[in-house]
Amino acid sequence: MNLVVRCSSIILLQSSLVSFSAAEPLAKGIQDNSFFVEEAYNQEPGVVQHILNVPVFFANGGKESTPTFTQEWPVFSQTHQFSYTTPHTFAEEESGLEDIRLNYRLQALMETERDPAFAPRFSLVIPTGDADKGFGHGRLGYEVNLPFSKIVSNRWSxxxxxxxxxxxxxxxxxxVNYNLGGSAIYAVSSNFNLMLxxxxxxxxxxxxxxxxxxTVAALLSPGARYAFNFPNDSQLVVGLAVPIGLTSDSPDYGLFFYCSFEHPFVRTEACRTK
Structure with missing residues (x-):
């Protein structure tokens, strides 16, 4: 009888270890919802994401806000993605539409246990802003960004x-302009992340x-985000950050509000099997 009990205990322990190792990392609960740093994950097939960013910056006794709205759409698969971004500046002296960006992003590398995700983006900067008021350059621009993303442990990405x-x-x-960025994100739970x-x-x-x-502007931005997951595979993510300027050309400090909602727009095979 003791032998049977011991064998049963060993089998249960092995099953628990297999289930634990097969579980998704907590860091995977919220992946494509960064604030200032672009992540390297395209939208899954049949899922669209709507993103509202509202930064408010304070400098030299004044304040300025440039909210942006972005929509990200997969193009037939996760390999290709189209998105657009519309910014609007609210300043103390002038307000107006900034230059709109039309973006194409290629999922060049999918993340594996060893390799990071890599999704280079090419953007056309459409001169929709009033250049005389400082809301753009009045010329068609070209932009490239190279984002890499990696989950490095159960809680860190x-x-x-x-x-x-x-x-x-x-x-x-x-x-000619250049940009660099980096972030570390800690998953307190699958729904709540701390960000730097x-x-x-x-x-x-x-x-x-x-x-x-x-000019050279640099920001250090601690923040947090929380995800609400719904039964129809939709997800709402809200976030808040406090960016701090690091150079004389940067704002002194700011507040950053984030809201994202993603949902299926077609019924995919993945949705049917859930």
């Missing part, structure tokens, strides 16, 4: 970005006298 943009023939000058993001921007602008002005 990291992201890295490197990119740049070019605006040809702005007052007879070609403006850092980004830097090297940007050029030119005035009517053809004088080029170069």
């Amino acid at each position: 990291v992201h890295f970005n490197a990119g740049g943009s070019v605006f040809p023939d702005v007052n007879d000058r070609d403006l 993001e850092s980004v830097a921007f090297w940007e050029e602008d030119v005035d009517s006298a053809r004088k080029v002005d170069r």
